[in-house]
Amino acid sequence: MRRLIREQIAELIKNGFKEAQTGGALPHFPIPEVTVERPRQPEYGDYSSPVCLRLAREAQMSPREIAARVLAHLPPAPYVGKAEVAGGGYINITLATDWLTSQVNAILEEGESFGNLEIGCGRRVQVEFVSANPTGPITVASARNAVIGDTLANLLAAAGYQVEREYYVNDAGSQVRKFGESLYARYLQALGRDEPFPEDGYHGHYVVEMAQQMAARYGDRYLSMPREEAVRALGNDGIAYVVEWIKRDLEALGVTFDVWFHERSLYESGLFDRVLHMLRERGYVVEYDDAVWFRHPDLESDAVIIRSPRIIPDPAERPTYFASDIAYVWNKLVERGFDQAIYVWGADHHGDVPRVKAAAKALGLDPARVVIILYQMVNLKRGGEDVRMSKRTGEFVTLRELLDEVGPDPIRFMLLTCTVDATIDFDLALAVEQSDKNPVYYVQYAHARIASILRYAAELGWEVEKPGDVSLLTHGSELALIRKMLDLQEIVALAATQLAPHHLTVYAKELATLFHAFYRDCRVVDAEQPELTQARLTLVRAARNVLARALHLMGMSAPERM
């Protein structure tokens, strides 16, 4: 556990300013926030700050002169190798080589905890994701939700938050009823009855199979019930069945949840009524058109419907899904006391964002505690052709099919590769292909190659675990690799604060690239140079440590062989 180097350098420069000012080398002016960036060109060093560029007027001297005086007063730090003025007044800092190499041991000591930070300060965060309707199998769109949510949860945990993962089971809405009716119809058909299938029902073949199983297991038990009761009972059974199904498929993708929260419990516990009462008292509830509405100044529309007897005739007063959202946000932030509730939603729900925020606000909660991540859609393709998907029509590619074809790691990596803001064209043909177009193998190959080197060394009798003298690591490729390894912390900080898991994929590819370059330039196992070999074996082990951590943060495996 450690502080980011970038932050330490920013502070260092700030102290340089202070020293220069108190020493009279610089006039007194408010020191601005010191921005520190990573320059692209290696000759500009590891870290660079342009802060002096905009101070010419206030300091009454050129940016270069300011920078020079700050540097003259820069406090010493073990990690600073070279600090110099460059260009029009940049402060460029190069890390000290001996410090860099010493980090190899530090990384090994930290093990799987390398990359962990404390920026979360132990705050409790809930990540609620997937939450697909339990009326059918998980599709590719939900798979994107799953990998984003799961990776985000991993990142937040690494960043020092206390994280809980939750799946919200929609078992109270009208879709559930529709599902029950579909099952009922198929059930009767399975028993040989001539039952018409509801027009807007679930047409997928899986409904037929489920109904057949139920008919086989329960016989005509549901036949003796009143229709309404049978529909409800079958719907509940069906949902329980599908939830287990979803759970298995997500597990196969490497995604598990701490809590499976049932929408229905919001009503059964009486919470919804209490929350509705609170809103009513605060004046956010209006009634007209035979319905109950939520009204709030933040909403563009006049009001959002909370419940109406028209949505579901039985039970007559069944609320809308938004009603559930109101009670749910209270449950998250108050009853369970999360500091922050993160929702992972498909972009087609973006219109609901202001409502949930407004609901939180109306309940007296800080809407900033509600964080909604919208990810764009996944267009499924097969060889360039669009594949249409809808659970209702029964035409879709399930996550299970995809897992059988591709396996979890490529799915995770591909769905994680671009920002949540970009639409993904997921080509099934490409996903299956184990080629250069599929960078997941490139990254994992680097790990397998590391494992192979260590196996090879062990076979030759090297003490692989014995710490080497890391000060012997002076080759440019070795130092470049170490630098990239240290970056993992920056990436965790960036991805966790931006809630942008895709940074991990970029990082993993870069790390793999630098390892492959190191492998090319530096022979690890060399009987004629035992000291160097021992040092390089140490570096290789540290590299494996970092690469494995990056892969694990993405929920992927770090294979020993491929």
Next chain:
RNA sequence: GCCCCCGUGGCUCAGUCUGGACAGAGCAUUUGGUUGCGGACCAAAGGGUCGCAGGUUCGAAUCCUGCCGGGGGUACCA
């Protein structure tokens, strides 16, 4: 109509929220590389008006405004 997302080399995408020094990868193309630890690798080359037009700034792919193109949403579906 209104709201959200996208528009960066032939293709797929980073970089935009936190403005900085000649705009980065991968794929594809061309040309090379190991009598050594896995060639699922490495290196080099060509290829870009960062959708368009204004504006802010010492400085804009990045911020602001308008426009164009693509996708999604638009309240008794969830």
